[in-house]
Amino acid sequence: MFKTEEMEINLGPQHPSTHGVLRVKLRLDGETVVKCTPIIGYLHRGVEKICEDKTYFQGQVWTDRMDYVASVSNNLGWAEGVEKLFGITVPRRAHYIRTMLTELNRLSSHLLWLGTHALDIGAMTVFLYAFREREQILDCFEAFCGARLTTTAFRIGGLREDLPPGFIKQVQAFQDRFLDCLDEYETLLTENRIWKKRTVGVALLNADDAIALGVTGPVLRAAGNPYDIRKAFPYAAYAEMQFDVPTRTAGDTYARYQVRLEEMRQSHRIIQQCVDGLPEGPVMAKLPKVLKSEVNEVYHAIEAPKGELGYYFVGEKGSQNPYRMHVRAPSFVNLQALPKMTEGKLLADVIAAIGTLDVVLGEVDR
């Protein structure tokens, strides 16, 4: 009697819940998603190709603009990758400051995620509280390097300048109140029945699928696999830090929320250790005036807030530019899991799935 057919709709690229310019082609049967195809490339700038034409010093500014909410992590990956390529040893104080700033950046990235993800699902209040704390972190970045988002924080071989006067006090003031703020978010969300209805059992991804798709970061850890590059292949000063890698086994949106919140507590712990044990000394290694590479290749991975961020460099003999530069961007790889998470589920859960993957489109398209 009734004629039914499947319908195809576009979610995005201007939809506010897709966090940028992600376009998702959805094939719907009623409200159930039959097929989900993410279409990317609206923000492609050719960063990898541009960096082939720039020196190792200059290329760092393009890493700011990949994952623009976690630019310090991106800077760290670039700087450490190039240092690995040339065999430069960085002073210990620089390592500590780098670790502190990267963890602050992880907090700011997770806070942005918490605010916007809750906003997508329908909890408006958390957004305002999360941005209040993020503001304080961005003030710290501004005091250290003069910019809030596009930081260009590090240099090859260390840091440009030492910490500004009063910086430690500023970080400590943030540290003192942050744990209370985390409790406030938990009060608003963790036991909230609407939040639980929208997240528990939504966008499931088990550990085997996650590994097969190459998913890393909190999404993998929420599926039960404790893979964290800070523990597995320690870089910067992480070998000297004490922290736990939080895991959950459920593999749903609620588990990822719990993992990220616990990660924020661990970041708080690491920052406190950096502040307490900050060594004295220089912040810049002795460098030759012009870096010139021999032919060799390097892959350096760090744990960005979204997952494994890897930089692959191929040097050219006598050249100041990389012959080839490739970025293994966590958001790009994690986005592959979207069809697996959403097919056969409801349309409204696609929004939760995009939010919980924490993709930044600047990094997906590069």
Place this chain on the structure above:
Amino acid sequence: MAASFLRTLIPFDIYGGMKLTGKYFGKVFIQSNRQKKRTHFTAEYPEVKVKLAPRYRGRLQMIKDEQGEIKCVCCLACEKICPTQVITIEKGKKEGRKTPYPTRYDFEMERCIFCEFCVESCGFDSIILNHQFELAAYNREDFSHGMEGGFQNMFDVTPVGHYSVAEDVQ
């Protein structure tokens, strides 16, 4: 079973959230404008400007020494290191000056990414990034900065275009 049923019936979770919201509402209601200490996190921007950090990276500006002489000696270090090639320098000479003198120093702000590499590379402290951040303009020419002749001034903290909300209010 009974406990979970009671938990469903009595909304403790909603109560917790409302209590937090109520706490902040009451705090603002009682404390606002009564304390000298800043308790809020926002600023009423056009009227009140936030204090910037000393290292803030704003517009590129050339500075002069005590005699009013340009410090730049045309070593082209800033031109070379600039990732987006926004600086163009023309080397020249000036009477009564031993070091080279820039006859042209063009700065195309529309492409500038404010990374401060130029200031870092400068060995003579002749350029700085000042604290100007309201850098919007209606015309493309307003973004071209230079030493003289049809360009915006490189030496003073001058408005780029007719853009500033703060000035309209005053």
